[in-house]
């Protein structure tokens with residue numbers, strides 16, 4: 001099956017904090033196939049790929065807290081910036097589904113994916129900037145089977161400045177999972193339930209069948225957020241099976257690098 005798109009954006013500016021991006025990935029998906037079905041036989045270089053979007057905002061039971069309308073527009077602008085240049089568009093009905101439940105509000109988790117989820121589009125659940133995960137700070141998660149993502153909390157830049165993750169490319173990262181993207185360290189620096197995963201070599205010789213299956217992204221052993229904020233350079237090191245040194249792309253939105261500022265991307269179509 002032709003797998004679509006793949007794109008990349010950039011995370012630059014980086015800092016080492018405890019913020020974590022949590023990704024729940026499933027290889028077998030039903031909603032995702034439905035989302036993709038109309039486009040299966042198209043040449044993506046010539047057609048637009050439109051994804052129906054639903055927005056949910058989690059507030060306290062009394063209706064207070066949560067993301068404002070302008071914040072939602074700001075959040076969605078990150079998606080547009082990441083994906084529109086590659087002819088991937090999001091069609092939002094401009095409706096906001098408010099989930100007013102103090103427990104959910106205070107306990108951000110994928111449990112919300114089962115609330116008012118749609119099978120014909122992407123469901124984005126936005127928690128409050130101050131709603132921290134159990135592990136602290138914030139993060140995001142994607143459930144490919146439900147074509148749903150959530151983003152919550154904040155990221156601490158240099159342990160001082162709180163950057164709201166709802167308005168960041170963390171949202172683009174999670175949506176990337178729903179749109180078939182793997183981490184850049186897939187098969188190399190992580191083990192998942194993907195039966196085909198295998199380590200990508202630095203020389204690129206197996207780049208379309210291993211790693212993230214995208215040939216123009218460099219092999220990545222998983223940077224685990226260990227990137228210098230000032231230089232945006234990975235502080236780790238390592239070699240692949242050939243003894244070649246890894247040189248992962250710190251700017252790719254599907255990599256594990258800290259979020260602060262994001263820029264560009266490039267698209268890749270693969271098998």
Ligand SMILES: [Zn+2]
Pocket residue numbers: 021022023173174177183
């Ligand atoms: Zn991820």
